[in-house]
Amino acid sequence: xxxxxxxPMFGIVxxxxxxxxxxxxxxxGAYLSSEWVGLANFRKFFTGYDFFMLLKNTxxxxxxxxxxxxxxxxxxxxxxxxxxxxxYKRATQTLVYIPHFISLVIVATLTQQLFSxxxxxxxxxxxxxxxxGNAPDIxxxxxxxxxxxxxxxxxxxxxxxxxxxxxxxxxxxMELYEAARIDxxxxxxxxxxxxxxxxxxxxxxxLILKVGSILNTGYEQIFLMQNDLNYTASEVFDTYIxxxxxxxxxxxxxxxxxxxxxxxxxxxVLAANKIAKMCGESGFY
Numbered sequence: 107x108x109x110x111x112x113x114p115m116f117g118i119v120x121x122x123x124x125x126x127x128x129x130x131x132x133x134x135g136a137y138l139s140s141e142w143v144g145l146a147n148f149r150k151f152f153t154g155y156d157f158f159m160l161l162k163n164t165x166x167x168x169x170x171x172x173x174x175x176x177x178x179x180x181x182x183x184x185x186x187x188x189x190x191x192x193x194y195k196r197a198t199q200t201l202v203y204i205p206h207f208i209s210l211v212i213v214a215t216l217t218q219q220l221f222s223x224x225x226x227x228x229x230x231x232x233x234x235x236x237x238x239g240n241a242p243d244i245x246x247x248x249x250x251x252x253x254x255x256x257x258x259x260x261x262x263x264x265x266x267x268x269x270x271x272x273x274x275x276x277x278x279x280m281e282l283y284e285a286a287r288i289d290x291x292x293x294x295x296x297x298x299x300x301x302x303x304x305x306x307x308x309x310x311x312x313l314i315l316k317v318g319s320i321l322n323t324g325y326e327q328i329f330l331m332q333n334d335l336n337y338t339a340s341e342v343f344d345t346y347i348x349x350x351x352x353x354x355x356x357x358x359x360x361x362x363x364x365x366x367x368x369x370x371x372x373x374x375v376l377a378a379n380k381i382a383k384m385c386g387e388s389g390f391y
Contacts, residue, residue: 121147121361147362156341163252164342167328168320170256176316178260179267180309184297186268187275199272202265213258214330221245245331248339255328270312274305310387318375321367343367 325344351360
């Protein structure tokens, strides 16, 4: 924790410098010899022509994930919890866990193969339905990019995301279900009045963590799906930091963007936790 989380935080000073890594014989010397520019890098970042595009793309993907991806593991966990056959339940759990262990590189390759305009099976199906030449190029059209990324996340991570909710459901007292059945409650009422309240605290904590990472859309996945044609929808803060810091060696600008992301994430976590406590939940801390 000290080496990988706290020690690298010293590098935040780069955001307030015109950092030149080769201005000295050592890394410490480069830190000390680089010119301090105050908030100039932040001003340049916020007033840049691409800042609002980055903000729009990042928030769009994150909000769509919050609306469609976040509830998916909860719904699947509730459905799995209703399965009475233990053998079938375990087999189903195993099958829905498998996509989590598939590399994002393979997921991106599969997606490109499925939606390819030359021989993609899904593209061919759309072409048969809409007519030749009328099917959209999903991979190259910016307006479809958000849905493509969220769809990949739902397919890949929904099954694995059920683990924590199934663990919370395992702690529910079975006598509550039996008492409710005696009172005449059916399956839907059991789910609504017993199952959901039992995992409400877990849902709130996971929601706080999700809200806190609202500007983290995942670099690798988006980088793999990005191309020149969908750039206006696929360029987010994570890819911007990579392009500025690694490709163009603008370390100060990249660090300023990273600090902005971190500050926003901290504010969102604190705000979400405060709102959760105001609503009567225990919160994250």
